[in-house]
Amino acid sequence: MKVFVQRDYSEGTVCRFQTKFPPELDNRIERNLLEETVKTLNSYYVEAEKIGGQSYLEGCLACATAYVIFLCMETRYEKVLRKITSYIQDQNEKIYAPRGLLITDPIERGMRVVSFKGAPDISSSSSGNQRIRGPRLRQLHPQQRHVVDGW
């Protein structure tokens, strides 16, 4: 079973996901938990894309060095993305895996969707005594991680 939470474009092109609860997850997880997760993700993206003093400073400094500085320095966006990855892993371990679900980091899907993967619902299973196993929480091999590069 896969459920996708889409982007919310009502505030323009900033990265924001809909907080509307998908009906397919109705009996899998509590509403407030999922909404809390999505709201936290949204706040992370707002922090990453904030246009203010720090982003101006970063932009001007980078321009003055012909953007060579990005070869040695991590941008603010990349730092926030790392925070998001660890937050999602943390949420998966604590909240979603015990309920048989798994969230995928939006950057793996082109920042288009937050996807939830789960085992088929127990009520829809045809054989009654089938043992339902949740998806294994895969620790991503370091080389499998999404490689964020400067180009």
Added chain:
Amino acid sequence: MSAVMISSRKVRKWEKLPGKNTFCCDGRVMMARQKGVFYLTLFLIIGTCALFFAFECPYLAVHLSAAIPVFAAVLFLFVIAMLLRTSFSDPGVLPRALPEEATFIEMEIEAANGNVPSGQRPPPRIRNVEINNQIVKLKYCYTCKIFRPPRASHCSICDNCVDRFDHHCPWVGNCVGKRNYRYFYLFTLSLSLLTIYIFTFDIVHVVMRSVDDGFLSTLKETPGTVLEVLVCFFTLWSVVGLTGFHTYLISLNQTTNEDIKGSWSGKNRVQNPYSHKNILKNCCEVLCGPTYPSVLDRRGLMHEDSPVSTSSAAPSSSSSLSFSNNSKAAPPTTKTRAPLIPNEHTPDDAEPGVAGPTERDDDDDDDDRPPSSFVPPLASPETDAEASAAKDHNR
């Protein structure tokens, strides 16, 4: 003994990406397929600057100031850095939807459209979203199987949806989009300055030398000057004009694509919902905004057991769920007939040139393009799939 060979070569995701890009340096560099005009750009810039350093600089450094060649060198390096940054970086390509996501979206569309009697054309796939009190239509891309985010467009030359698509520039050999627009702008700006600089000092040099030696002998001593003046003269008009045009676009927070289509032209009281209504704020957002990371995972490693789907990117995760989905053909689950997918007709060897994307040049806008070969041919409105899809619907 088993004759099975197990390949242990690491396959990176860029090798399996769909679209018509070429990759170099193991996925670090990403460009369009046709690079001929890009090499011409490089040759013109490096060639002209080489002539300037060879013929003019020795004289000017001695008779005027040593700072002149130094500043020229700094400017030249900046221009090359910006050009390479624009050409080699990911413009903001949106990866295609994996099969599960595509199916999910199709199911949503079917649910929204209801039951369409067979034989009837299904309604166009459009989602309306309100941004800043403006209704913006999000169109469905049949190639990428996604609803394009606002301001994104499909480039048929590169066969990718690009976020905040500006245009496809053959001179830099890449699309110009969200991630590399500021580098493109800085490239045109610094190239304008460099051209003006070289042109001015060429004239100064010729005048100064002619006073001592006479005009004709000056030209004989430094034959490169004539060539430089010629190149700079033609480049000036086009590049300075282009810089001015993009400065105008930035101040209004518009893209070339939106400008050509007249999306926010003010007709029917439509206004640009992305503009901050303040020139300084618009400029700051475009030029000093956050540096977006690439969502196209080029250098990530692919799983060796994941099959390659020819119709989608699908570097599948190792779960068996995705594995079984990938082994089927991309499911045409809907009864709706997709209009012709434009990329099937795009010839692989299409020359960029002034003609631009070839097979859809029946649009009147193409006639307005000035004939000068130095004006960068902008991608015509028909470069993206949506216009041709709309045409198919309206037929």
